[in-house]
Amino acid sequence: MKRTFSGIKPTGHLTLGNYLGAVRQWAEVDQHRSDALFSVVDLHALTVEHDPARVRRLSRQAATLLLAAGLDPERCTVFVQSHVDEHARLSYLLECTATDGEMRRMIQYKEKGARARAAGESVRLSLLTYPVLMAADILAYATDEVPVGDDQAQHVELTRDLAVRFNQRYGHVFTVPKATHPRVAARVMDLQDPTSKMGKSAEGGAGVVYLLDDADTIRRKIMRAVTDSGQDVVHDRETRPGVANLLEILSACENGNPEALAGVYESYGALKKDTAEAVVELLRPLRERHAELAADPAYVDEVLRAGAARARGLARPLVDRAYRAIGLLPAG
Numbered sequence: 001m002k003r004t005f006s007g008i009k010p011t012g013h014l015t016l017g018n019y020l021g022a023v024r025q026w027a028e029v030d031q032h033r034s035d036a037l038f039s040v041v042d043l044h045a046l047t048v049e050h051d052p053a054r055v056r057r058l059s060r061q062a063a064t065l066l067l068a069a070g071l072d073p074e075r076c077t078v079f080v081q082s083h084v085d086e087h088a089r090l091s092y093l094l095e096c097t098a099t100d101g102e103m104r105r106m107i108q109y110k111e112k113g114a115r116a117r118a119a120g121e122s123v124r125l126s127l128l129t130y131p132v133l134m135a136a137d138i139l140a141y142a143t144d145e146v147p148v149g150d151d152q153a154q155h156v157e158l159t160r161d162l163a164v165r166f167n168q169r170y171g172h173v174f175t176v177p178k179a180t181h182p183r184v185a186a187r188v189m190d191l192q193d194p195t196s197k198m199g200k201s202a203e204g205g206a207g208v209v210y211l212l213d214d215a216d217t218i219r220r221k222i223m224r225a226v227t228d229s230g231q232d233v234v235h236d237r238e239t240r241p242g243v244a245n246l247l248e249i250l251s252a253c254e255n256g257n258p259e260a261l262a263g264v265y266e267s268y269g270a271l272k273k274d275t276a277e278a279v280v281e282l283l284r285p286l287r288e289r290h291a292e293l294a295a296d297p298a299y300v301d302e303v304l305r306a307g308a309a310r311a312r313g314l315a316r317p318l319v320d321r322a323y324r325a326i327g328l329l330p331a332g
Ligand code: ATP
Pocket: 007, 008, 009, 010, 011, 012, 015, 017, 018, 019, 020, 021, 022, 147, 148, 149, 150, 151, 152, 185, 186, 187, 188, 189, 197, 198, 199, 200, 201, 202
């Protein structure tokens, strides 16, 4: 059976982008047709300025939301990255496989690094090496497929390069994974700035729909979405990014297609209204299920404990093999 791995960082409240670009596929597709592991990748949340109590709170919330979104612990493995030492262990070996030039070329490093510098903050070394830890997350499980939004394509590409390089140099240890993306809404854009990706760590959040926003907040954010100066509804990401974004969100909600939907609407107002209602309905069950699960933290803890135990059992022998292959003396 195919192996799937993917993760989400506890850097903020989960967004509609996270759901449409990743989590929804995990719940609706991946857990049913593969041996799937999904992780709250908390070590990655430490690569930028962070508040320890907030990261802890968001980690639990992210795990609860993954279950609320339909991840079924009977069908897949849900765990917290830092509960499994193998990620950090393997990351170091991959640091000895990657080059600093490769790291500096990563778009996310350039963008987040620039943002930190502009805010007068220093850039943590871990922000530079982050893609190596992500490669370790994936390679530790002999992963075949990595279901992610478009923005992670470059990191998965790097993961493939590192796997191939390690295998060629030290013998075959790693499976070479590939990224998969949803058909539509693989990159949901910010409603206030439709040329930037909707992100959970965005400042302000007026252009970000959070999974736990109430219905009226969702309606307000979508009705106030920045559209373009044109009048007619067409799907063109280049010249009409705001409208294209709404068409993609609505298509994702209705399993439709953005070009076809564009023909249905004669005004931006009607498109916004239908998109708002579709998103409210899409997220309603998730929000209700989250409220139930949040009242039972012991259940969530137990899922995470069992998930980490299984993940450890899978990763340990593979990472041990990598340690031997690269020339380290076994502990005996
Ligand atoms: P941050 O701003 O801290 O990077 P994020 O919202 O980008 O947060 P991640 O934890 O980095 O969230 O990503 C989790 C998953 O969600 C990844 O698969 C990523 O590709 C996907 N994703 C994130 N934002 C979007 C988006 N706007 N549209 C589609 N997919 C997205």
